[in-house]
Amino acid sequence: MYFDSIMIAIISTIAILAFTTVIPKPQSSSQTTDMLRQSIWLMGFFSVFIAPFVEEILFRKILLSRSNIFISALFFGSLHAQVSSDVYSSLYPAIPTFLLGLVWGYRYKKTESIKQTILMHFTYNIIIVGLVAASKWV
Numbered sequence: 001m002y003f004d005s006i007m008i009a010i011i012s013t014i015a016i017l018a019f020t021t022v023i024p025k026p027q028s029s030s031q032t033t034d035m036l037r038q039s040i041w042l043m044g045f046f047s048v049f050i051a052p053f054v055e056e057i058l059f060r061k062i063l064l065s066r067s068n069i070f071i072s073a074l075f076f077g078s079l080h081a082q083v084s085s086d087v088y089s090s091l092y093p094a095i096p097t098f099l100l101g102l103v104w105g106y107r108y109k110k111t112e113s114i115k116q117t118i119l120m121h122f123t124y125n126i127i128i129v130g131l132v133a134a135s136k137w138v
Contacts, residue, residue: 005107005116009123012103016096016124044129052121055079059101060108060117069109073101100124 055076064072077098081090108117 002116002119005111005119006123008103008107009120010127012100012120013124013127016100019096019099040129040133044133047125047129048122052118052125056104056108056114056118056121060105061114064105064108069102069105072105073098076101 059072059076059079063075077094080097081094082092083090104117104120107120108114
């Protein structure tokens, strides 16, 4: 049961990394990555341990119980948009996050287990934080 969630998270991570490789990254979209690199331990702790619990309870457990998967994913993606001078730079991080919200929302509806979506979110974030940390020292 949990193994499936981990595998879905890993496949989602690979798909999102492929998506962001194909879609050209705007120049100003590295704001979050730069923040993460500057304080890797603090941002890493927040991204890996705090965000999955808070965001999954908010977007899957609370919002999804009152709306549908699309609306929940839309709000989830919107939370990850960045302030920028142009729309493309602002929405660039929100698009893959919206897609993750669709996958995680579907998984939550199918299993009715917040633990599974928290595990998926944790797995995704730990891979991303690990890649950012590795790029800091390379």
